[in-house]
Amino acid sequence: MNVVETEVGVEAPVGMAPSGASGSGKEPRPILEVNDLRVTFSRAGAPPLHAVNGLSYSVRSGRTLAIIGESGSGKSVSVRALMGLLPPSAFVTGSATLSDTELIGMNEKALRQIRGNDIAMVFQDPARSLNPTMSVGKQIGEAVRMHLQIGRKEVAERAVELLKLVRLPAAEHRYHEYPHQLSGGMRQRVMIAIALAANPKLLIADEATTALDVTTQAQIMELLVDLQERLGTAVIMISHDLALAASYADDVLVMYAGKIVERADTKTLFRHVRHPYTKALLEAIPQLGVPSHTSLKTIAGEPPDLSALPVGCAFRARCPRAVDICAIKEPPLDEHEPGHRFACWNPHPASGDKDTGIPIDIRTRDEDLS
Amino acid sequence: MTSSALIPVVRSEERTSLLGRVAGSPLVRLAVRRLLVSVLIVFAITAIVFALLEATSGDIARKQAGMSASEEQVAALRHQMGLDTPPVVRYFSWLGAVFRGDFGHSLISGQPISTLLAERLPVTIELVVLAFVVSLAVAVPIAVLAAHKPGGIFDRIVMVISMTLLALPNYVLALLLVIVFSVMLRMLPAIGYAPLDQGVIPNLISVTMPVLALSIPLFAFYTRFLRGDLVEVMNSEDYVETARSKGAGPWRVLWQHAFRNSSFGMLTIVGLNVGGLVGGTVIIEQIFAMPGLGVTLLQGALAGDSPVVLVCVIIFAAIAVGANLVVDLMYAVLDPRIRYGSH
Amino acid sequence: SPPTSPSAAGADAGTPQRGGAITVLLDAGFAGGWATGLDPATSNTVGANLSQMSAIYGGLFVLNADKDGKNGRIEPTQAESFKYSSDGLTLTIKLRSGMTFSDGTPVNADAVLWNWVRDLDSGSTSAPTNVLLARNMKPKISSELKQSILDALPAGYDPVKVEQDMGAIVPVDDLTVEVHFSAVNATFINGLPGTNLNWLASPTAYKKLGAAAFKVTPVGAGPFTIASNTMSQKLALERNPHYFKSGLPYLDKLTFQSVTGDQVAYQTLQAGQADAIEGLSTVSLITKAQSNPDLQVTLIPPTSPYVIQLNTRMAPFDNIKAREAIYYATDWAAINKGVFNGNGEPSESFTASAGLFYTPKVPGYRTFDLAKAKALVQELGGLKIVLNTISTGVAPVVVTALQTQWKKAGIDVELKTQALGDLISTFISGQWQSFLQTAGAWDPATGIGVGVRFGSTSPFSGTPLPKGAANAKDALKQRLTTHLDDLLASAAGTLDVAKRGDLYKQVAQIISDEAYAPFGFAFSPAEIVRKGVHGPGLTTPIPAVAVNTGILYDQVWVSKK
Amino acid sequence: MTDTDQMTLSTTATRLEPLLSVRNLVQEFVSRGPGGVKTGVVHAVSDVSLDLMSGETLGIVGETGSGKTTLARSIIQLDRPQSGEVIFEGQNLVGMSKRRLKQARANIQMVYQDPFGSLNPRWRIQDVVEEPLLGYTRMKSAARRERVRELLDMVGLNPDVYLRRRPMELSGGQAQRVAIARAIALNPKIIICDEAISSLDVLIQAQIINLFEKLRAELGLSYLFIAHNLATVKQVSDRVAVMYLGRIVEVGPSEQIYNAPLHPYTRALLDSVPGLDPETGVAHRPVAQEGETPSPLDPPSGCRFRTRCPFAQDICAEVNPALIEHRPGHLAACHFPLDDPDGVAAALK
Amino acid sequence: MAVTETSVSIAPVATVAGMRAAQIRHRLMLWVPAGFVIALMAVCFIGPFVLPLPAPIGGDILNSSLPPGAPGHLLGTDASGNDILSRLIYGGRSSLIVAITVNAVGLAIGGLIGAISAYAGGVTDAIIMRALDVLIAFPSLVLIIVIAQGLGPSLSTTILALIAFSVPAVARLSRSAALQVTSMPFIQAAQLSGSPAWRVLLRHIAPNIAPQLLNFLALGMGIIIVTEGALSFLGLGIPVPDPSWGNMIFDGQQALSATPLQVLWPSLALLLTVLAFNLLGENVRDEMSTR
């Protein structure tokens, strides 16, 4: 059975001239708009688990949105929901439109046109996400074939090309190897190669570089930046590496217990942190300049049980700034300052005056790739 | 074309290195080693069979002679059948003859077993091969179709049908087929086998119902088994999701990803069935009056005709061992983790 | 529905027509098995393969009967006549003149000698037992013939016996053979159609083909010749244009096809792939066929009644009370009605209506009497027995019914059904208590007749051993006999039919008095043909020689549509 | 070879016997093409030696595919190494019988890079964490259950919520923490963490790191800490080893490695770290390095880094540089080490 | 179920009510076949003691082959005059005993052997597998005939013969499934956790190969019952007059044209049983699914 493919937009293979898409500087319209996305897991014999609770955000072409936040806060689930890749026990509501196409509730056939073509995803766990019985080359080739009507040989060539693109040494050789023969980082790069195979409009990178050493990580990130510039790809990067997010994202979204707690453009967010959770995150980052073994600053307590979410603010129990109302009413995600939303009754004070550093315009760097 | 044109000009070191590499392939080494062991297994089986026959079949000459024969007649028969030599001697002289390429003669009919084989082996082989081809050719796509939408209408219909067929013994099925296609519709012959030299079409017509009777239960079994496995893989493996996320259609996911994984269980079952079916054709051969090897083995075993039984056993065991050998090699081909096994 | 009257079926047959071909289905487990080949001298299944044999070889004698199945008798066919000398020790057989084998060589006295020595000395179990040939005569034949006979014998033959046999069978002239006996053998001719002596094969063809090929494609002088032979599967025959009976056979082609099971046979007939079934024994299918307007059913006149052999050499049946209890506990009438639709024919001895010496009633025979049975069982303090039988056909149903009936008398029965081979093993082991069997033949002395079932030295008998004998072998060696044995021997040695009948009456009386084996009723399988097939033995009844009927295939014909 | 051994030994500063010492460890994999035909040998770990003292944390950083996981697996004998020795408490684990190995392993636990793969998908979390207690202790069931709760608590998972979950119902970070809980269940002497915390959010990372620190302080645990996040590695490590293509190219006290690296590869690594000042929120975007990693199937002759090294000279292609002590306890395998500590430190700022 | 249910569940209508409905449906899918299996067992194993049934054997020969609906015989009688309904119920007992015993022994021994073989690998694996090869390649026909001749037909020899086929089959299947499982990292993790081989086998490998074996065994139920009948062809099988579905079908088919109903009834019983066991197996497997 052949998959009928519809060309969505004009897409040039990676490594060729840009197709005249948006570069930096413009404010393109959102390619993805997510509205009140909710995901609940329900399995017989267990209380329903609310993994994502009303997520709204948008991503623009050529831009990068970073989702950071607590482990288990629904980051992966929320993006999997966009692609219709949740297990049967998942119930999804809300809306997510990709260039005006509603993704939620879309039938499998239509979703298939979107997957890979329009949205591609790098899964968090490459070890399990690769088919153990298929050579990695074939798996990349499959992604290529889904989108390009080209011959076997060309598919193989393209797959090798993609392996080289993600900096895998001895690409021709690795083509024939199986996932278990690769190191963690190599597998991850294979996943990235698969995602890049079709030049998607939206690339979701779920902790796509955690298994990479920093040099390779930098190379891969440059590769993505280059892609964005040439093809206008929008990127959602999920990461626990705040520095990485801060360095490469245009907008940042912080999640806690299935909800957004703070959202702004990168500069604003990191410079004017308002939500206590974001603040706590920042303070917990180990720093290169700090001597070894210095105790890290953490906050006590545990994230809430998603199947029994408390009334009021979910972060309240661990929040150093919690006040009475936090236990009664859930703080709304309001736009307190232009472009800066956060959900907190008692945020950190605005710290505009404490602006010391020169903001890095991440678009000004002109690094040559390869 | 001259013969020299057929020999590629290869520099000697190139040739050896290529040869060396292929011979060094673990798959080839595994195959060769297993093949040798398989031969031993087959002969071990013949020894066991011979011993069991000796132990259980009693006075073969007497059985053969029937009730009205006198003692002297039975003794003469015993002598004529060569049963008055010790069993061990008989087994080893048989074994020696087999290694010289002589299958010997039937104790009962005195016919050379090679002519018996020439006549009967093709029948059974044809039945078995066609039964597998037909059952797999139908079962695999249907299982995939059913697994495509588990719980869907098609899946349910297929399930009920395959369960019904599974609950129907093949011998009853065979009789029902005859009643429908021979008695009622007069489309197909109720019995008999037309050898290939009578033409392909008559041959195929004559084996249609036996093959159906053999393959329908297999089909039902394979369909259910494969469908179950496919659904399991589709439900529990992450790489299936990766494939989906590439935009691969459900068919592609099923074929390329889930099927490949499910094929392990399937292969195992098919390998087992090949062994089982070569003997299992006996009832069908009987019902359709096909001159097959299954019937030959049955009659031989019942009569204690050990040379015939042993030769049949060699063939059946070789097929069964061979099938399982192929299956094991297929595992290694299909799952690289097994081939390079690190544990 | 009542069975189609056989005589009526035969009556509307019309005049026979030449031409046509038919396929006859045979049961693979019996008549359809010819694993040891079709050379009468080496085949061990001649008795089962009567149809194939008569089609290929014709036969010296046949068993025939009137159109209604009555008056069964031996008729000479290739033989013109036979005659016993007054002392009964010399039998003269005259052959018809001008007969040839299908290879063109003559059928003559030398051929008879050649065949008979081979038949008697090749180790075939189809040879008649107790032939009792004279043992003191020197052969007076050409060395050529002698050599030809010796060449045709398998390695390891007994040269002394061969020499003696060649002496006792004397070709007097081209068409006359004298057989010299050492003692009177009254059943020789009666038994002939069931043994290999009846079928004459061409010595020339044998020489040409060799032993192995001759088993597959033998040459005889019968109505048909072999076109192809797949052993125990399919035998295709063609009309023999040189058949000695002018105008016969009617058929151009005759095919024997062996099939497994009555249901398969029935379906195949229904499917139009065959024209006749020989020996269908499943009662419900016979009943079904009787109501099928396209088919014609002919019940074979029975010669062998069902019998429960009780092993008197072992507990519990070493006690006559236990044997009596079985007699009293058995309600044959109910079984006949329930299992055989009442078609069985009651008998109190080893004979049935179509056979010789039919004795339906034996004075003092113990019939069904539950009260007596109960009393006996009680007296014995209970009775637990094992009842064996063959696993095919209707026998399992019968033993099940017996089990139920006996249970009512307090007898505990364990049933054991076995395939024929295993059953023989069980018999020979002597370790059995009771067996449901059939006993008898057209002539009770032949086949699996009264001697096999009741002679004390037969491995298939459970009657008491002669005094002083530890086992049958021992008895044979010491020439010990029982009174029953003596009676059986003299019956076999008496030419006078009336006298023989008397002796068998005595035998039946002893069996009944001693309660060796309760006899039930006789029921034979049926021949089923599609409408339009006619022939003696097929659509008119002929008694079974031993177990099955010798159908006269040279006279079978089909009406053209 | 012996040179290196002695160097390494002498540089451990103390006279204490190391808890674990690895000597000349080699691990190679046969690489096969289609049909199982041998096409080459992957030099995953080539002649690696290192020591781990009691109570010490040795960080291992390096290129992806440089053999870190392989090294870890070889140490714990999951893949039996080709050659070399792994001496733990005076016993060589290489070639040790299965039964004795089991005893030794009670004291060396590992947290896998791939958390889900290391958890039986059909087990509940309770059973997963309980497994080592069953395997190595004679604790009563109630005590075990208590211990499991305690362990989950330690790694920041609420036992009431997670005890009865199955791995598939966890997020990546939660799964990772379950694996950590299992590893520390026995209070082993050594824990090998292969990217054990990279998929956790920083708060939990901090929690786990603090937990590790606490266990180290209280129980004297030693860690082999493999990670890509250099800041995290620095945070936990006393010493850091840098691997490149199957070899250790530099090893030394963490402060020195970070402030004054000797090997150009270490330097390149440090240059690639993205930065974020928590006070100012200013991000530092790294410079992507040029060049491709060579294939481990056919590693370059001499110094394996030479193909990407800006300072490479002819000798680098010919002689494999030995791991030499350049500063006390600070070894590097380089013909032309970066000897200007100030310059490197400045570049960091 | 992934494909359909996901696309269904994604529909925005999904509510708590919808969720509950799905859960209830899910439960039903499990409990309906389970209920049937339980009822079946109850009828076959307890029925003979509590139901007013005539005996399955020892029927009146004069009342043989009665049509369905004859007084006192709901489904009529067979050729021996036995009540068919009663034989169905008693026969079901024998058939279920055979099928369950064979499956249980097959699973316990075969499953274990296969898993051990896969887990141990190396020489142990080779030896076990070659030994199994001998068993598998041993022509079943000869084995049956030998058993029939040596031991004679009975319930236990039937079970023995069927076990002889089922054990090597399950073992091979189990090994093939276990081979895939043993290459998973969690097996190594278990070794590191000091789990002895038996625990790795029983607790790690067994549950992970269970779905496939379950799939096979659920299908096997029907096959075993059918095969038991087919053994009658070869002189084995449950001997007359004791009923089993297999030998009832076998007996009936010997005169199929005359007595089709005698084949129909046991076939129907068998079909329902096979269906129920398979549905149950399938749903238990879904239940065991890791998602």
Ligand SMILES: Nc1ncnc2c1ncn2[C@@H]1O[C@H](COP(=O)(O)OP(=O)(O)OP(=O)(O)O)[C@@H](O)[C@H]1O
């Ligand atoms: N199949 C599932 N069934 C039940 N609960 C699930 C399932 N998958 C995820 N969850 C739960 O949903 C929540 C969100 O999981 P998700 O994987 O999105 O987290 P995450 O933000 O990606 O975390 P991490 O950073 O650790 O990867 C978690 O609490 C997890 O336990």
Ligand SMILES: Nc1ncnc2c1ncn2[C@@H]1O[C@H](COP(=O)(O)OP(=O)(O)OP(=O)(O)O)[C@@H](O)[C@H]1O
């Ligand atoms: N089972 C195997 N078979 C063949 N090659 C292997 C196998 N395991 C690892 N390798 C190879 O060994 C090399 C080292 O791999 P390893 O997993 O140790 O790297 P790593 O340093 O842990 O990398 P990462 O940081 O990406 O996890 C790689 O080239 C890899 O392809």
Ligand SMILES: [Mg+2]
């Ligand atoms: Mg995640």
Ligand SMILES: [Mg+2]
């Ligand atoms: Mg690694």
